[in-house]
Amino acid sequence: MAYLPNGAAERQQMLDAIGAASVEDLFASVPARLRHPRLNLPPPLAEQDLVAELERLAARNHPLGELDSFLGAGVYRRYVPAIVRAAVARPEFYTAYTPYQAEASQGTLQTIFEFQSMICGLTGLEVANASLYDGASAAAEAAMMAVAQTGRRRVVAAADLNPETLSVIRTYARGRKVEVVTTDGVGDAVGPEDACAVVAQPGFLGTVDDPLPVAEAARAAGAVSICCADPIACALLVPPGELGFDIAVGDGQPLGIPPSFGGPHLGFMAVRQELMRRMPGRLVGQTHDHHGRRAYALTLQAREQHIRREKATSNICTNHALTALAATVYMARMGAGGMRRVAEVSVQRAHHLAKRLTGLEGIGLAEPDRPYLWEFAIRVPGDAEVFAAALRREGIVAGLPLGRVDPRRGDQLLVCCTETTSAASIDRYVAAAARIAEPAGVGA
Amino acid sequence: MSGMPEPGVGAGEPVAEWAGDEPLVFELSVDLWGGPREVEPGVPVEPLERLLPGVGLRTTPAPIPAVPEPVLARHLGRLARRNHNLHQGIYPLGSCTMKYNPAVNEQLAGLSGFADLHPDQDADDVQGALQLMWELERLLCEITGMARISLQPAAGAHGEWTGLRMIQAYHAARGDTARTRVLIPDSAHGTNPASAALAGLEVVTVRSNSDGTVDVADLGGRLDSSVAAVMMTNPNTLGVFEKDILEIARIAHEAGSLLYYDGANLNALVGLARPGDMGFDVVHLNLHKTFSTPHGGGGPGSGPVGVAPALVDFLPVPTVERTGDRFLLDHDRPRSIGKVRAHYGNFGMLVRAYAYIRSYGSTISQVAQDAVLNARYLQARLALLFPMAVPSDSMHEFVATTRGCRVSELRAIDVAKRLLDYGVYAPTAYFPTTVPEALMFEPTETESKRSLDLLADICAAIVAEAERDLEHVRSAPHLTPVSRVDEVEAARRPVLRWRPEA
Numbered sequence: 001m002a003y004l005p006n007g008a009a010e011r012q013q014m015l016d017a018i019g020a021a022s023v024e025d026l027f028a029s030v031p032a033r034l035r036h037p038r039l040n041l042p043p044p045l046a047e048q049d050l051v052a053e054l055e056r057l058a059a060r061n062h063p064l065g066e067l068d069s070f071l072g073a074g075v076y077r078r079y080v081p082a083i084v085r086a087a088v089a090r091p092e093f094y095t096a097y098t099p100y101q102a103e104a105s106q107g108t109l110q111t112i113f114e115f116q117s118m119i120c121g122l123t124g125l126e127v128a129n130a131s132l133y134d135g136a137s138a139a140a141e142a143a144m145m146a147v148a149q150t151g152r153r154r155v156v157a158a159a160d161l162n163p164e165t166l167s168v169i170r171t172y173a174r175g176r177k178v179e180v181v182t183t184d185g186v187g188d189a190v191g192p193e194d195a196c197a198v199v200a201q202p203g204f205l206g207t208v209d210d211p212l213p214v215a216e217a218a219r220a221a222g223a224v225s226i227c228c229a230d231p232i233a234c235a236l237l238v239p240p241g242e243l244g245f246d247i248a249v250g251d252g253q254p255l256g257i258p259p260s261f262g263g264p265h266l267g268f269m270a271v272r273q274e275l276m277r278r279m280p281g282r283l284v285g286q287t288h289d290h291h292g293r294r295a296y297a298l299t300l301q302a303r304e305q306h307i308r309r310e311k312a313t314s315n316i317c318t319n320h321a322l323t324a325l326a327a328t329v330y331m332a333r334m335g336a337g338g339m340r341r342v343a344e345v346s347v348q349r350a351h352h353l354a355k356r357l358t359g360l361e362g363i364g365l366a367e368p369d370r371p372y373l374w375e376f377a378i379r380v381p382g383d384a385e386v387f388a389a390a391l392r393r394e395g396i397v398a399g400l401p402l403g404r405v406d407p408r409r410g411d412q413l414l415v416c417c418t419e420t421t422s423a424a425s426i427d428r429y430v431a432a433a434a435r436i437a438e439p440a441g442v443g444a
Numbered sequence: 445m446s447g448m449p450e451p452g453v454g455a456g457e458p459v460a461e462w463a464g465d466e467p468l469v470f471e472l473s474v475d476l477w478g479g480p481r482e483v484e485p486g487v488p489v490e491p492l493e494r495l496l497p498g499v500g501l502r503t504t505p506a507p508i509p510a511v512p513e514p515v516l517a518r519h520l521g522r523l524a525r526r527n528h529n530l531h532q533g534i535y536p537l538g539s540c541t542m543k544y545n546p547a548v549n550e551q552l553a554g555l556s557g558f559a560d561l562h563p564d565q566d567a568d569d570v571q572g573a574l575q576l577m578w579e580l581e582r583l584l585c586e587i588t589g590m591a592r593i594s595l596q597p598a599a600g601a602h603g604e605w606t607g608l609r610m611i612q613a614y615h616a617a618r619g620d621t622a623r624t625r626v627l628i629p630d631s632a633h634g635t636n637p638a639s640a641a642l643a644g645l646e647v648v649t650v651r652s653n654s655d656g657t658v659d660v661a662d663l664g665g666r667l668d669s670s671v672a673a674v675m676m677t678n679p680n681t682l683g684v685f686e687k688d689i690l691e692i693a694r695i696a697h698e699a700g701s702l703l704y705y706d707g708a709n710l711n712a713l714v715g716l717a718r719p720g721d722m723g724f725d726v727v728h729l730n731l732h733k734t735f736s737t738p739h740g741g742g743g744p745g746s747g748p749v750g751v752a753p754a755l756v757d758f759l760p761v762p763t764v765e766r767t768g769d770r771f772l773l774d775h776d777r778p779r780s781i782g783k784v785r786a787h788y789g790n791f792g793m794l795v796r797a798y799a800y801i802r803s804y805g806s807t808i809s810q811v812a813q814d815a816v817l818n819a820r821y822l823q824a825r826l827a828l829l830f831p832m833a834v835p836s837d838s839m840h841e842f843v844a845t846t847r848g849c850r851v852s853e854l855r856a857i858d859v860a861k862r863l864l865d866y867g868v869y870a871p872t873a874y875f876p877t878t879v880p881e882a883l884m885f886e887p888t889e890t891e892s893k894r895s896l897d898l899l900a901d902i903c904a905a906i907v908a909e910a911e912r913d914l915e916h917v918r919s920a921p922h923l924t925p926v927s928r929v930d931e932v933e934a935a936r937r938p939v940l941r942w943r944p945e946a
Contacts, residue, residue: 058557060572092524107527262563262787264744305638322740335510338479423486
């Protein structure tokens with residue numbers, strides 16, 4: 001049997017030791033009519049057949065590596081250094097449990113401590129937790145923290161938050177009967193009734209506005225300021241903490257984690273010192289062992305569900321430790337300098353692509369007056385879905401048709417470049433777009 | 445750092461290279477500007493200030509040093525040696541189901557056809573991924589007896605909250621708006637009340653009987669038109685099957701409440717009995733428990749949540765649907781509770797769980813049978829050393845206590861810490877909180893009899909040692925990379941990040 005080490009002889013020996021006549025006797029407390037339902041499950045598979053079966057399913061997909069992809073929208077195909085994969089493939093890390101017994105879990109604990117320190121450094125804030133599920137749920141947790149901190153029940157969010165993030169904030173808020181309003185002018189809108197102001201850096205369309213006034217307006221209103229930040233952008237831009245934000249959250253997926261069809265990714269959260277005890281999730285602290293040696297342990301657990309139950313700061317238990325390890329190894333390998341160069345290459349390629357695309361007849365920037373990093377929205381002739389479909393037939397994933405998230409943007413595409421977007425790939429995009437953007441090509 | 449044994453040559457006994465203090469990455473490098481060679485832009489380069497007018501750029505780098513790869517590799521190797529893990533020894537954490545994580549599942553989840561997919565690709569480009577999710581949902585429905593399942597929640601607690609949100613939506617849709625309370629047994633996991641609070645529900649605790657099961661009379665007395673749901677774990681956290689479950693389901697439903705199943709302990713029953721048949725309306729699963737996806741040192745997990753037919757409309761968006769041979773994501777579900785996370789779930793974990801279920805297929809009930817047999821055998825051996833928390837027959841896990849064992853001063857934490865010296869992990873200690881000095885063992889089905897015997901022998905040796913030299917047990921562990929860690933100090937003066945020395 002697949003992963004069952006005991007055979008008939010061992011099973012019998014164990015039954016004898018228990019004093020039971022059969023395994024069925026061990027289930028006597030389960031009402032007989034519930035036992036052994038007739039299940040419609042397929043026959044078991046030999047490992048070789050299992051591999052063939054899943055390879056067949058995998059082959060029905062078209063992974064990004066086979067295509068020229070310009071998709072971003074919150075999930076980025078960035079280069080993953082080999083040592084990142086090597087680290088997360090170690091059974092010492094991936095088969096371990098949450099490090100409850102500190103003495104036998106120093107490896108995991110120290111890497112989490114390093115992760116927390118790096119997230120603090122990246123965001124310019126004082127305390128970071130051990131990880132959350134993803135950027136969207138991290139933003140929702142931050143908003144709920146602000147509700148608890150201020151006792152206010154309204155969240156003011158920038159209209160250009162990632163739509164996934166915005167909808168998850170709404171789902172969390174609905175349960176708590178918290179109102180969520182969106183606006184293009186968060187700084188002007190936030191007032192003394194509001195729990196928090198939430199903005200993104202960069203925004204969903206790749207643009208970077210000056211977020212400083214938002215942090216200042218929130219402080220003046222007694223509200224918590226929250227910045228949803230891209231971690232690679234944090235290596236290039238003045239980080240949220242230095243801009244005066246109280247909380248930075250985001251998705252660590254660009255830090256060495258594959259897109260993996262949307263998960264598992266990595267939520268991170270960093271806060272000002274005053275908010276430390278309101279944080280959700282695990283925290284690792286440095287301390288000593290009884291011989292005075294430096295050691296690490298889970299700490300401030302009085303915030304957590306297994307101690308405080310319904311009074312906990314959050315219900316989170318299992319978080320995303322292994323993807324946090326990937327991010328830790330990525331950041332240690334790249335360093336601040338390496339991450340900044342990744343950001344710079346991405347900016348250069350995106351701006352180069354934008355310049356060439358907007359040089360084509362009928363294509364222009366959708367937000368021409370706002371600076372952007374490595375992602376930008378373009379207007380195309382006609383329906384962006386039709387335009388993207390035409391490019392896809394040439395092996396190019398042209399970007400995200402924005403009509404899918406905003407009906408008013410049906411003629412727009414969100415286009416992304418990273419350090420994995422080659423110059424040759426950019427050339428192919430431009431050449432294909434030139435053919436298709438010709439009025440006859442689109443038929444619009 | 446003073447007082448720390450340095451690796452290598454010192455005045456006293458040799459210290460193995462990996463056993464001394466392990467520097468932090470910040471102590472291994474101070475290189476904030478360098479790092480690995482980056483690809484050339486390959487396009488005409490313009491000054492950043494021109495490309496990003498008015499944008500505030502960092503003037504000082506983030507304090508994250510680039511560590512040379514050979515140094516980083518050894519750092520990780522040394523840290524790895526400081527972790528107990530499933531490839532080293534038994535991990536008998538009760539309620540955690542630390543079963544072996546099949547190697548082939550890691551290989552399969554890493555296939556580029558799965559890992560290199562973007563969630564916004566066209567459905568035509570991800571038919572295999574959608575098919576896998578659609579089929580996994582069907583398999584899990586079959587195993588749980590539920591009508592539909594959302595694969596989205598990222599972990600068990602996330603599934604609990606998602607399930608409770610659906611229960612709230614169900615009651616609200618019927619105009620039944622006064623149901624604001626949740627009944628939860630006193631032995632429940634802490635996530636249950638915490639999830640209820642996060643959903644805006646009030647928690648009411650239900651008493652347990654001396655046999656460890658829910659006191660049906662107490663439960664019945666609390667059921668009224670203000671109760672939205674009763675949350676149950678079955679078998680419960682003592683490992684005992686709730687023998688009155690059918691009666692509990694009947695009276696809960698009669699009072700208009702729904703019944704919620706915390707799937708943390710499904711390993712006792714997988715393939716052998718179904719929560720849906722017991723009358724549960726909402727079920728969450730922990731793929732990182734019952735379905736073998738790795739715990740990763742604390743996640744990522746996956747917490748799918750299943751529902752009875754009356755709640756299908758409220759599932760999170762999107763759902764995966766099939767029309768003919770084609771699979772697609774359905775976002776157009778007006779009664780949905782909305783999105784509970786970005787995208788569609790921890791897909792990498794779904795691949796592993798799917799592979800796991802397909803490897804057992806129709807024989808999967810053997811998992812439950814061996815899990816229960818292993819636990820009962822270990823319990824039979826440990827019963828010679830420790831009193832059991834309750835007299836009832838337990839299933840896949842059991843709770844022992846050091847209170848009343850041969851050494852009256854021996855505490856649960858002492859046994860737990862001394863076990864680490866033997867290269868095995870400790871059981872869950874001090875949970876459930878209803879049992880003093882609790883030690884909760886769950887060996888899982890992937891432990892051999894030999895491994896169980898070893899654990900029992902070690903426990904016997906620890907009790908015998910405590911009779912001779914209690915102090916040596918109480919000061920354990922002695923052989924781990926660090927000795928007993930001062931957790932009080934960690935909480936009193938929190939040091940949560942590295943800072944450069946002033």
